[in-house]
Amino acid sequence: MKKKIAIFAVAAFALIILISSCAPSLQWFIAPKTVLIDDTHNNSYDFDGYGGTAFFAKLSTTLQSMGYSVAFTSSAGFSPENYGVFLVTAPVTAYSSSEMQQVANFLSKCDRKLILLGEWYSYYDNTPLNDLLTYLGSGISFNNETVYDDTNNYNSNNIWPVISNFEAHPVTSGLSTVVLFATATLNVTGSAVKLAYPSATAYVAAPSLASGNNSSYSPSSESFEPEVVITPIIVIAADEIKRGKIVAIGDATLFANDVYGSLSGDDFIDVAENTKLLKNIINW
Numbered sequence: 277m278k279k280k281i282a283i284f285a286v287a288a289f290a291l292i293i294l295i296s297s298c299a300p301s302l303q304w305f306i307a308p309k310t311v312l313i314d315d316t317h318n319n320s321y322d323f324d325g326y327g328g329t330a331f332f333a334k335l336s337t338t339l340q341s342m343g344y345s346v347a348f349t350s351s352a353g354f355s356p357e358n359y360g361v362f363l364v365t366a367p368v369t370a371y372s373s374s375e376m377q378q379v380a381n382f383l384s385k386c387d388r389k390l391i392l393l394g395e396w397y398s399y400y401d402n403t404p405l406n407d408l409l410t411y412l413g414s415g416i417s418f419n420n421e422t423v424y425d426d427t428n429n430y431n432s433n434n435i436w437p438v439i440s441n442f443e444a445h446p447v448t449s450g451l452s453t454v455v456l457f458a459t460a461t462l463n464v465t466g467s468a469v470k471l472a473y474p475s476a477t478a479y480v481a482a483p484s485l486a487s488g489n490n491s492s493y494s495p496s497s498e499s500f501e502p503e504v505v506i507t508p509i510i511v512i513a514a515d516e517i518k519r520g521k522i523v524a525i526g527d528a529t530l531f532a533n534d535v536y537g538s539l540s541g542d543d544f545i546d547v548a549e550n551t552k553l554l555k556n557i558i559n560w
Contacts, residue, residue: 307360317367356382383520393528396458415466427477459526472512
């Protein structure tokens with residue numbers, strides 16, 4: 277009996293030593309409940325001058341209510357490998373090769389999530405996002421286009437399409453509608469999957485990119501190419517790269533506060549089931 281106890285004690289001690297020696301590598305298998313938001317690449321023209329903290333105030337509190345801590349690259353540094361979720365919003369400044377490799381390293385760890393938010397054209401050129409996706413080997417790409425829907429839209433604004441067509445996926449689980457507040461479209465190839473589309477009345481058009489930061493945009497001042505019909509028009513997509521996951525959405529505003537005063541009391545993240553979509557992405 278004493279011999280069995282001694283053997284058990286030795287085995288238990290050896291197991292403790294093994295676990296302790298493996299502990300530094302556990303971060304490769306268990307994603308930390310931390311979110312890093314990039315705000316150091318002139319993102320969406322520095323969030324239209326309001327800054328990332330104000331733009332994503334409610335997103336931050338939503339994530340904190342889920343047990344996540346939130347940091348911005350402007351204060352925490354560009355170190356996505358140390359986080360569980362990395363949120364990239366319409367970067368204007370291109371990522372360097374070393375930064376893109378850091379994102380690739382981030383995705384090599386289990387269950388990391390990269391959330392990419394694009395923007396409508398011609399306010400924003402999605403090239404920096406596409407360069408990053410190409411580097412990562414993803415089958416997702418953003419199109420420099422804008423989705424319009426004269427029938428199924430929010431607040432009678434045809435550039436704010438209501439999205440209610442979803443593919444079955446953990447990201448879209450339980451969703452009935454989300455609203456995008458001016459969105460680009462997406463392409464998917466390879467392992468990437470399309471997740472959401474606007475209604476059958478939606479169409480796309482690509483205005484000319486007259487200048488860089490066109491924050492004083494007026495539809496009457498833009499010259500548009502003829503309407504383009506794409507079947508289907510993809511506005512949300514997902515991919516799995518290495519051990520990580522990517523979700524791409526054509527709109528950078530759907531998870532934002534209404535810093536512009538465009539809505540009556542609500543924030544963009546509160547409209548329809550936008551908050552539920554965010555939570556689904558985090559929980560995927």
